[in-house]
Amino acid sequence: MASALHPLEEQFDDPVQQHEAATLGMWTFLATEILFFGGLFLGYITYRTIYPDAFAEASRHTLVLFGTLNTAILLTSSLTMALAVRAAQEGKPKSVVRFLLLTILLGLCFLAVKGLEYHEDIQEHLWPGPHFKAGLPVQAQMFWFLYWAMTGLHAIHVTVGLGLLSVIAWLAHRGLFSSAYFTPVDISGLYWHFVDIVWIFLYPLLYLIHRYS
Amino acid sequence: MSATVVPVKSYLRIWLMLMLLLLLTWGAAQFNLGKFNLPAALTIAVLKMVLVVLFFMHVRSQKGLLRVFVIAGFVWLLIMIDLTLTDYLTRRSVPENAVWTWEHGAWPAPEQKKHDPR
Numbered sequence: 203m204a205s206a207l208h209p210l211e212e213q214f215d216d217p218v219q220q221h222e223a224a225t226l227g228m229w230t231f232l233a234t235e236i237l238f239f240g241g242l243f244l245g246y247i248t249y250r251t252i253y254p255d256a257f258a259e260a261s262r263h264t265l266v267l268f269g270t271l272n273t274a275i276l277l278t279s280s281l282t283m284a285l286a287v288r289a290a291q292e293g294k295p296k297s298v299v300r301f302l303l304l305t306i307l308l309g310l311c312f313l314a315v316k317g318l319e320y321h322e323d324i325q326e327h328l329w330p331g332p333h334f335k336a337g338l339p340v341q342a343q344m345f346w347f348l349y350w351a352m353t354g355l356h357a358i359h360v361t362v363g364l365g366l367l368s369v370i371a372w373l374a375h376r377g378l379f380s381s382a383y384f385t386p387v388d389i390s391g392l393y394w395h396f397v398d399i400v401w402i403f404l405y406p407l408l409y410l411i412h413r414y415s
Numbered sequence: 416m417s418a419t420v421v422p423v424k425s426y427l428r429i430w431l432m433l434m435l436l437l438l439l440t441w442g443a444a445q446f447n448l449g450k451f452n453l454p455a456a457l458t459i460a461v462l463k464m465v466l467v468v469l470f471f472m473h474v475r476s477q478k479g480l481l482r483v484f485v486i487a488g489f490v491w492l493l494i495m496i497d498l499t500l501t502d503y504l505t506r507r508s509v510p511e512n513a514v515w516t517w518e519h520g521a522w523p524a525p526e527q528k529k530h531d532p533r
Contacts, residue, residue: 226481229488236488251500266444273437280433284470284471285423288420391471395471395472402463410440410452410456414445
């Protein structure tokens, strides 16, 4: 794990321990992220418990085709990310860059689909407020508030991930990683997979649960 | 580096399983399963998460300390949800002037309560 560019820091016994410490630190950050998104999930669960009928009615207006397509895109981007980390383990920088660019491309596809979906949602007056779609129960606005907040926060995370992966791809292109040192690729991968996991839960909760019941 | 390199085939197999689960959850949502739509959707979501965490995020080949950190993140979320629902799920509206009396070792259920004498 150590290299000329990244020497072993004095507080660590060996490069393996240094890598493990970085991984542990990233998972600690991800635990705070779980609770960060957890607040919105808790809001969803609470209001869905209080207003089940309004939530059922409101959720039938989400565009399931866009949501399903985006789930497939993000799951596939997790595969290409895992393959980028694998290429880094093997010390193949060209392969790392290729897989990272593929992951970035899929992330951009996700945002593009999301943008199209947002456009349709706004055309349908599904933005909570005085001009909210007529004929829906008042509490349906709470579902749509949570929809915008949760998918919006998730989209911000995807954007941050894209920036992160771009930097990593640039560093990989410059040959800063080897099979002896690839911690940044590994750590960024964890972040990307986490963002995927958030979407794995958003998809059924926002698009599927009341679809035909 | 101690981590063993996992063959590409394994990653592809996990991806295929994720896609099949996506198809399954989408398919299950097309039917009215009554009470079971929510548990079915959430079970599949948890399965997908476990696949990503164990294989794509390599938790499968990590040591005990890291696994504890991973589990702690999710357990704390569950505690937060659990304690909040303990409140919301046990709230019920009590009619004004309702008089409940302790009889035969239990409080009466709300619909069986005695007529308010006032």
